[in-house]
Amino acid sequence: MRVDLGNALETTPGLTTETLDRLDDRVAAAHEGIAAGMADDEFGYAALTLPETADPDAIRSAVDGFDRPEAVLTVGIGGSALGAATLSNALESDVDAYVLDNVDPDETRRLLADLPLGDTVVNVVSKSGTTAETLANFLVVREAMADAGVDWTERTLVTTGESGNLRELADRHGLPSLPVPDGVPGRFSALSTVGLAVAALQGHDIEAVLAGGRDGMDALAGSLYDSPAYAYGAATYALAERGALTNAVMPYAESLETFAEWFAQLWAESLGKDGLGQTPARALGATDQHSQLQLYRAGPPDKLVTLVRPTERADAPIPETDLDGLAYLGGSSLGGLLDAEFEATEASLAAAGVPNVRVEIDRVDERALGELLFGMEAACVLYGELASVSTFTQPAVEWGKKAARGLLGGGDFDEADAVAEKRELRID
Numbered sequence: 001m002r003v004d005l006g007n008a009l010e011t012t013p014g015l016t017t018e019t020l021d022r023l024d025d026r027v028a029a030a031h032e033g034i035a036a037g038m039a040d041d042e043f044g045y046a047a048l049t050l051p052e053t054a055d056p057d058a059i060r061s062a063v064d065g066f067d068r069p070e071a072v073l074t075v076g077i078g079g080s081a082l083g084a085a086t087l088s089n090a091l092e093s094d095v096d097a098y099v100l101d102n103v104d105p106d107e108t109r110r111l112l113a114d115l116p117l118g119d120t121v122v123n124v125v126s127k128s129g130t131t132a133e134t135l136a137n138f139l140v141v142r143e144a145m146a147d148a149g150v151d152w153t154e155r156t157l158v159t160t161g162e163s164g165n166l167r168e169l170a171d172r173h174g175l176p177s178l179p180v181p182d183g184v185p186g187r188f189s190a191l192s193t194v195g196l197a198v199a200a201l202q203g204h205d206i207e208a209v210l211a212g213g214r215d216g217m218d219a220l221a222g223s224l225y226d227s228p229a230y231a232y233g234a235a236t237y238a239l240a241e242r243g244a245l246t247n248a249v250m251p252y253a254e255s256l257e258t259f260a261e262w263f264a265q266l267w268a269e270s271l272g273k274d275g276l277g278q279t280p281a282r283a284l285g286a287t288d289q290h291s292q293l294q295l296y297r298a299g300p301p302d303k304l305v306t307l308v309r310p311t312e313r314a315d316a317p318i319p320e321t322d323l324d325g326l327a328y329l330g331g332s333s334l335g336g337l338l339d340a341e342f343e344a345t346e347a348s349l350a351a352a353g354v355p356n357v358r359v360e361i362d363r364v365d366e367r368a369l370g371e372l373l374f375g376m377e378a379a380c381v382l383y384g385e386l387a388s389v390s391t392f393t394q395p396a397v398e399w400g401k402k403a404a405r406g407l408l409g410g411g412d413f414d415e416a417d418a419v420a421e422k423r424e425l426r427i428d
């Protein structure tokens with residue numbers, strides 16, 4: 001993973017090399033704390049040692065009990081789905097991967113109608129084992145399998161904590177199961193059993209993903225000038241401090257679109273604390289040059305754009321044409337056009353004084369993805385240290401969970417009572 005901060009200097013809001021030099025002392029101190037937390041396997045910091053502590057053999061032995069399936073369905077939500085989805089949507093496999101990470105009945109019904117349930121492994125993931133959406137979807141999927149005459153106990157892999165409903169279910173039915181690593185919040189668990197089981201079922205090289213994570217660990221250093229991850233974390237923090245309260249992450253690769261969704265949870269749920277934070281916007285290049293770029297370039301000067309691309313990609317030629325106006329395209333390639341648009345968008349933002357950061361990986365493969373996921377996790381942890389927020393907790397999401405549970409009769413919660421007090425101004 002390589003980071004280029006050049007287009008975040010002298011912009012609005014913007015940084016200077018003096019700013020970064022001054023910040024580097026704080027990066028060094030933060031790195032000491034992070035390294036100590038990693039060494040002591042402290043809550044949250046344990047995520048940054050997963051490239052060494054994850055056990056690929058245990059993952060492979062859990063999935064090897066299944067014949068190679070036609071499809072894998074992940075039933076989970078948030079970090080219990082997005083890490084696996086990032087890898088499966090970035091890498092090609094002849095095992096199709098699907099995700100149920102919402103409780104939209106139309107989507108659930110549509111998906112179950114499409115799935116070859118008799119040749120699908122259901123990967124149900126919940127660290128807590130109590131997440132309503134995940135458990136509700138699993139109960140629906142399990143019934144659909146039974147209705148299809150499929151023995152769900154033969155087609156289900158459970159990844160969960162030491163206790164809770166899913167652990168009880170796995171124990172009761174002797175299901176193959178994997179542990180969720182202690183001290184690792186879901187949004188930081190991509191390089192663990194949570195994110196790697198699907199990749200293993202799809203035949204991907206999970207050892208290479210972890211090797212990429214180790215590349216990222218090795219690249220951590222006591223200076224932002226020696227660590228791409230810390231450079232990104234420090235620059236985004238300093239830009240937020242100067243008014244860049246939105247970070248639009250814009251990968252120029254369809255295979256990295258889910259990565260932007262994974263990044264959005266990591267960034268928002270880790271850093272949105274105490275009235276602080278930086279809103280992650282999900283964009284896609286080149287598509288969003290024809291939509292959101294107008295706002296990024298000419299809207300309020302309150303954002304930065306993170307442009308992500310692989311520097312090597314399979315390509316597709318654009319045929320020659322006798323149409324005069326299109327002659328410049330003929331003989332070029334789609335990849336050549338995409339790269340030109342990446343560089344043009346980068347220059348367009350710079351010309352308008354909008355800060356943008358370039359993040360590049362060599363190619364979209366297991367090792368580069370492992371390093372990118374690790375790098376953004378480390379960047380997030382550093383940002384949280386610099387902002388002095390509680391990076392690894394997410395108390396603000398609990399209110400809504402209690403309200404929803406109360407509305408369904410799952411307990412007596414004041415939050416549910418507050419729902420009935422909604423202020424109305426209906427325009428029909």
Ligand SMILES: O=P(O)(O)OC[C@H]1O[C@](O)(CO)[C@@H](O)[C@@H]1O
Pocket residue numbers: 077078079080125126127128129130131134185186187269394397
């Ligand atoms: O793995 P679990 O416990 O089902 O949690 C799923 C997701 O819900 C959250 O706990 C927020 O409610 C996320 O932090 C987490 O990734």
